[in-house]
Amino acid sequence: MKLRLLAGMSVLLMTAGLSACSSSSDTSDGASAGGKTTIDVWLMRDSVSAQFQNEFVKGFETAHPDIRVKVQIQEWDGIGEKVTAALASNDAPDVIETGNTQVAQFAQSGGLLDLSDKVDELGGQNWLTGLAEPGAYEGKQYGIPYYAANRVVVYRTDLFKEAGVDAATVKTRDQWLAATRKLNTGGTQGIYLPGQMWFALAGFVWDEGGDLATESGGEWKGTLDTPEAIRGMNFYKQLQTLGKGPRDSDEAEPPQAEVMAKGQVAQIISTPGGANTVIENNPELKGKLAFFPIPGKTAEKPGAVFTGGSDLVIPTVSGKHDAAYTFIKELTGDTWQKKLAVAMSYVPNKTTLADAVAGDPGASAMAVGAAVGRATPNTPGWAAVEAKNPIKDYMTAVLTGSNAQQEATTASDAITTAMNSGS
Template identity: 35%
Template structure:
């Protein structure tokens, strides 16, 4: 899941000027008599207001008598709202879901099976997003946009510390962080790494051959206590202790501010942050660069996050919902998404990405996703992994103690009746 107000502004600036060929994009929905309201639920910061107004105006022009009503949901508490709405008599027609959320709702019968529908670039969708939207080889969530993380650094601070070429190994990354700290003072983070930043920390366990959980038959088991996973989390904990002054109880919310304000030389963030920092701090526009997160041997596997668009199984307007989803996930919008620092939903659009976004696209070839359990959202909503990481970063628990506790929680949640 990718959510920030800054990214929303960045994407909105470029998309606001686009005019859509709505008749071509939206043709194919069955005609319905009388005034109709198509209810679309999107997540906060995922689509700028200007874009929504333009898409909906064009959509409505292509479908006389239809009004699109968009409701914006907060990420916190989304699960309760979805469950209540999908169980009621008047569910939304279209829902944006984080790609870690789709599986549970598809398995419960709450979402429309879109397997037989046609979508642009379907054959070349990013595999991680396709998997996130699929259940038992059926499509329920259409890839909307993706995102993975890279190391973003300040070139001016880099030069001050006497650094030149970007590191290619985890050991070199730590050395670079230590040099940045030495050149900028005790309160400075060579690499700012908040303790609860799970989607930047978990790649460390995949880097050493670990995983979060495994399935044997019908039963899931937490795998954080395996030697491979613990080795990776130990590498993470040692790096954080050596080069980060970020709070153990913080998440990634203020990463751009920390880098822009000169409190860190590096952050692990998403490509759109480079553009947003440059716009908010023009003096830094030429001072930002990025490189893949280095692991013990080559680039570290990245988490492929993002969102999928789904239709409620009980939607009274399934054809209209399909047309709206097809429009939002088509080539034209995906190209603009890519040009503004987010990963488009298809590898066929790799040619439209440049600079740091291209680094993201290349990194996506070596990616991982959360366990494909229908109950994974319960683990995610309970913040089991973030609590585990915070306890390690704060020194409240050893890696062995924290992973054992998290595994027990994962076992209980994923195997609950």
């Protein structure tokens, strides 16, 4: 899912919107003069800046003079229905950018081109798991990883210094808890963590070896009631109680960046873009915010994170598969991935390209987590879970004193029902 963010997640990017047109002129039938092939490409609003888009299109058309590119910008609201309708028509675009967790929904219809035979050529052995796994469906690769983003810890350097905490030493969960307790003094909240940030919970559950749901024999079952998942919830509770975050809402209600901007919060869990929002609301904090990866259980391995971002797919009904694939190969290749990462502060689609963002503190912190990042259960039925989201109710119940095992069983049953009815 696009990390704008995650669960109504706060907007990931603070960048300029995309221009709705490319350097190519429009044609009515997709064919250009001189025997050139024109491909229609749907990219999502705010995925890249207009400057990067124009640079890529110009470079691509120079390298491939037989192909012209026509970019159309799509809005995230209602995109699922629009893509589904396009795939069922005879007038679909040739390349579509889709949220990584949406690929299964579109692949289920049979409307996407199977690109499994291209994985090796595209360097798939080094793809981020959180993009590659949801880009596959029933053993076939339909989505090609495009870019990634995930949450990190955004912290106040001045408050850490005053408390005698060196962020560089916060590598494990236990160290994180100890540091947060030291920060949680006087009028300062050691951390602002709302009770329903379920994407953060998912990472803690994965760290413990648990999952949100598992599949067996074609049936999905919610698994928040396993010992591993319960341990993940217990850690969330320990961390959440070290601040004054509401127990019955998520990071959007109230917007956590605005809460941090008031000056009494030492840490939040957010994408790096959240720091920009903090500064916009309180310019006095400029130069006082920094980042570190969400800690794991041991110093050797960072905490698991939900990987948001996008994949690129090719509709089956496109009559220009070769040209569409050439476009995807270029945009997801090492040269343009490095440029994209630098331009947009994204995590590149391969673990081997992490050095591209070494000079960007926020993106480099994301890259550490992305290397062990994951996505939600890879099935069209997961959309039914997010529609009502029993995970949020479960978290609030536990944080307000209800029995964790009983509430986890109730939530797991709700997930099971939703996934199997939704698929």
